[in-house]
Amino acid sequence: MGITIRNISKSYKNVKALQDISFNVKKGELFGLIGPDGAGKTTLFRVLTTLLFADQGSATVAEFDVVKDYKSIRNNVGYMPGRFSLYQDLTIEENLEFFATIFGTTIEENYDLIKDIYIQIEPFKNRRAGKLSGGMKQKLALCCALIHKPKVLFLDEPTTGVDPVSRKEFWEMLKRLQLKGITILVSTPYMDEAALCDRIALIQNGKILEIDTPKEIVKHYPKQIYNVKANNMYRLINSLKAYEHNHSVYPFGEYVHYTDSRTDFNTEDLKTYLETKNLSNIYIDKTVATIEDTFMELAK
């Protein structure tokens, strides 16, 4: 098993950051922890990387116990924290050299593991880390987290603040690392990235809402969702919220995702109602649930 987590709880003063969390990550799996800021993602990462003691429960990483075998864990995991934590006034090359030395290895020894990523930033290897763009910092941080050839990689919100092009490249890199047998636990607040994981756990307020593959999770959505659109978005939202039969009303890009509380829902009734609210160009059609819909239904 890559990671096992058994009934982990952790509180800070009166805030319950993690409440009885249990799940496993298989060896070689790309597992996503999906939830908003404050859900408990970073606390869980800190427990698993031996930087924080849980109040209750137990956990193993690469078969090592997070309390008893903390030294072995530190040698066998790579951790990329959410905040950029490399040395701003060392260059790219110096940072990498530094992390390799700390782990008693050299850049050459594990070069094959980071090569794909490193060649993208190598032209700037004499530039100080503090002067790099967001995308380049992120690639350097990943190289530093990989340089000792870890069995398990922890990535805490690696794509926050990064543009879509760099984000896409980053996920392609993760897929390639996975093929090399590394177990990856990655957290993100962005639901669209969830679809790229083998399995995901939806987490909010320190509790796991659901664990499954991205495909299965959306199948659990209990209702038929409708895309609704009209000539005035603000009035449309207000009208749908005032409709006595609504089950949920959420803006979703150019549409509103609407579910009805009745079993015999007829879209014509809704259309007629919206017309009485002076809306025009009304469009109502079935759509499929996304991970975000599922998250909201579970978190309701």
Next chain:
Amino acid sequence: MRLPLPWEINMNNKKVIQVDRLTKMFGDFTAVSAITFDVEKGEIFGFLGANGAGKTTAIKMLIGISNPTSGKAKVAGFDVFTNAENIKKNIGYMSQKFALYDDLTVRENITFFGGIYGLTRKRIKEKSNALIEELGLKDVANKLVGALPSGWKQKLSFMVSLIHDPKIVFLDEPTGGVDPITRRQFWELIYKAAHNGTTVFVTTHYMDEAEYCDRVSIMVNGKIEALDTPKKLKEQFKVDNMNDVFLKLARG
């Protein structure tokens, strides 16, 4: 509602941002290259681009804190070259970093920012009550802002950026990291502000936020390479989401 005074009426009354070949050079480097676009009153306008595309430089010119090298721009009716101070009074700004004071209460923060924008005591009081009521913050109005959950802070921060009834509000990645339900509540506030005539100018890296905008522009290497409604952009690039539009443009 009062009638507009004669000098307030002009041909382009509906356009609150007018940008014509606006350019910014740093030495030999052209950070923003002759961008041209208009934004209308009450529009939700998405301003997108990769890291380093020139978005931040462009916005700094529009909010009156950086002088353009050449070109023209009018924001809220004022010229960015000659009247930047008036621009600042007529716009709101919400940073992606939470910018209220954690160790002031909700009410104190509102009073402070109201004061900065020169609102009268009476007006501040009215505004505070209305805003606290609308966000449902009555029970925590006298609590320190630092103790609020991050989603509440973000909604409060948005409302505070509207305290002086600006013509335009600039939002920098407004909903990053917020849970999906709070995010929707946030967008409902944005729709409401736009419905009431405030123009909303949004920059973001997250393409699902772009899908909420009336129109979206995408900057690549200092130039605006695409500008249209999300629907039309998706049709134009024959893809089904804004993320793919962005990838096609930025990757060439």
